[in-house]
Amino acid sequence: MNWSQIFELIGKLATGIAALAGAWWAVVRWRKQDELFPRVNFEVSANFVGFHGDSVITELVAVLENKGQVPLKIRPFSFKVRGLGKEATLQKGSANVRGQLLFPTLLEEGDFVPASWDHSFVYPGVRTEYNFVIAIPKTVAFIRMQGDFQYLGRQDATHHAAKILAVPTNEALPTLATGDPMPAAKADGEGTAQQAPAPDGARSLALLGTAPRG
The missing domain is CATH 1.20.5 (Single alpha-helices involved in coiled-coils or other helix-helix interfaces)
Known part of the structure; x- marks a missing residue:
């Protein structure tokens, strides 16, 4: 050679x-990029607390569970609740909702994250609950709740979840008498939500006693 x-x-x-x-x-x-990609379990629901006059006091609930490797930062985080009345005629929606059943009445819309907050965050392995209380007319038979959030700094990256729920009848819930005192707040560690301190103006509603999973 x-x-x-x-x-x-x-x-x-x-x-x-x-x-x-x-x-x-x-x-x-x-692999590094895949690790940094958000992995989120996002669910919405509602707790029907009781009747007050002609309304049902209702707690809207959104749960974010961060299953990824990096903190989840979101802003904005909004909700919308639409209703179907007991006497309403069933109709199909437009092509925008693929012809699904129409919930014609907008009952409430708002934000889980206050406008004064920079953003909200959820650390890896943590499950965080967001709440908002509304009153739903007793004439409503079903509601459709939808939650939407945007990944901070990524205007093209959004996530949404929705759920259909039946509004209970009088027999299924207690009646809240006018003037009744509010229930006493739970002590720390009983699953109540509190604001957790964080740098740079960021805030999170973290369930007390919820620890990251190993």
């Missing part, structure tokens, strides 16, 4: 090694 052949062989080996190194780096980079 002459020097020309030796140099040719070395060149081929170097090219092969460089190709393998490039492929390895691409795999590492892909």
